[in-house]
Structure formats: C-alpha cells, structure tokens
Amino acid sequence: MSEIQVIPPRKRWRHHFDDVTKQWIGWTLPPPELAIADVGWHADGRDGWCHRCGDSVGVGEATRNGCGTCRDGAELDGGIADGVIRLGTYTDDLMHWVQQIKYARWSEMAEHLGRALGRQILALNCVEPDRAVVVAMPMPWPRKFYRGIDHAREIAQGVAAELHAPIADM
Numbered sequence: 007m008s009e010i011q012v013i014p015p016r017k018r019w020r021h022h023f024d025d026v027t028k029q030w031i032g033w034t035l036p037p038p039e040l041a042i043a044d045v046g047w048h049a050d051g052r053d054g055w056c057h058r059c060g061d062s063v064g065v066g067e068a069t070r071n072g073c074g075t076c077r078d079g080a081e082l083d084g085g086i087a088d089g090v091i092r093l094g095t096y097t098d099d100l101m102h103w104v105q106q107i108k109y110a111r112w113s114e115m116a117e118h119l120g121r122a123l124g125r126q127i128l129a130l131n132c133v134e135p136d137r138a139v140v141v142a143m144p145m146p147w148p149r150k151f152y153r154g155i156d157h158a159r160e161i162a163q164g165v166a167a168e169l170h171a172p173i174a175d176m
Contacts, residue, residue, distance in 0.1 A: 035110060038118035041103065049093040049122055052130060060090035091126055093119065104157075111155045120164020127169065140166040140173045 035041070056063050056073035063073045071077045094100045103119065106112040127133060142162035150156050159173075166173040 035106060035112050035115070038103075038112075038115045041115070042099075042118075045099045047094075047099050049126055050095075054094075055090065055092055057090060057130075060092055062095055089132065091123070091130060091132070093123055093126060107160065108153060108155070108157045111153070113155060113160050116155075116157055116160035117164040117167075120161040120166075121168045122164075123161070124165040124168025127165070133169070135169045135171060138169050138171040140169065140171050141176060142173070144176045 036044075050062075053065050053068075054062065056068040056076060058068070058072040059076035061073055061075045067073055069077070096104070103112070103115050107116045107119075128135065140162050142156070142158040145156050145158060159175075162173055165171075
C-alpha cells in the first residue's frame with residue numbers, strides 16, 4: 007500500500023500562492039526554496055570538504071592537518087586558508103545562483119544561501135555566536151553602483167541573522 011502524504015495547510019496555501027503568482031504575474035526569479043527543491047540541491051555534509059583548504063574530499067581523506075591537497079608536503083602546502091566552511095563546490099546550480107545574485111540582483115537567494123551558511127557554521131560549532139561579528143568582503147563602489155547590489159553583504163546579512171551576530175563594514 008502506498009502512503010498518503012499529508013501537506014500542512016500553511017504549506018498548501020504557500021504552494022497555491024506560488025502557482026498563482028507564477029501563472030498570473032510571472033517571476034523574474036523563482037522563490038529560493040522552489041529553485042533549490044527543483045534541482046534537489048543540499049549543502050555539503052561536514053565530511054564533504056577539507057576544513058583547512060576547502061577542497062572536496064572523501065570520507066576520512068582529510069585530517070586535522072588538512073587533506074592530500076594542503077597538508078605538509080602536499081601539492082599546495084599550507085592550503086588557501088586555515089578554516090574553511092562551505093555550502094558546496096562552486097559549480098552547476100550553486101554557481102548559477104551566485105551569478106544570479108550578482109547580476110540579476112536576486113537578494114532573496116542571497117539571504118537564503120547566507121542563512122544556510124550560517125546554519126553550517128553553527129553545526130560545525132567552530133565559532134562562539136555571542137562573540138562573532140560578520141564582515142562581508144568589501145565591494146568597490148563603482149561595481150556596486152553598476153550591479154545595483156552588494157552581493158557579499160546580502161549573503162553576510164543572512165549569515166549574521168542566523169548567528170544572531172552583528173554585521174560590520176570594513
């Protein structure tokens with residue numbers, strides 16, 4: 007026998023509302039939740055990347071000293087950073103969404119991905135949220151003026167909201 011999936015009324019209304027707005031008004035960009043659900047994307051698990059350099063790894067490949075790419079005597083001795091937290095590799099869907107944030111001013115997706123990154127930070131328990139300050143990579147004002155969005159700040163605001171931390175400008 008197949009199970010009947012019960013959808014809560016609030017979710018049903020949201021789907022109905024999304025369908026109506028898509029049909030009658032049209033979307034420039036879909037709601038982030040739908041865009042993500044359409045492709046089945048999810049953030050990398052904590053064992054999916056090296057926490058020292060950010061490179062993708064298999065289970066058990068990275069140690070506290072890094073992975074085959076960045077540990078002592080490796081191809082890139084020392085890595086690119088000392089503590090990387092990521093949502094996924096910058097390819098396919100994630101790359102497309104970030105480009106849409108930057109060039110199509112998709113601030114809703116910026117907040118959504120920022121909050122997901124904030125949850126990833128909390129899950130790894132690597133910062134004390136009550137002592138954290140979130141700082142976005144500064145953007146040159148001509149580029150910000152031309153694009154109409156400071157994408158790094160938009161993402162940082164999502165991270166700060168999830169961590170309940172202040173956001174500071176450089």
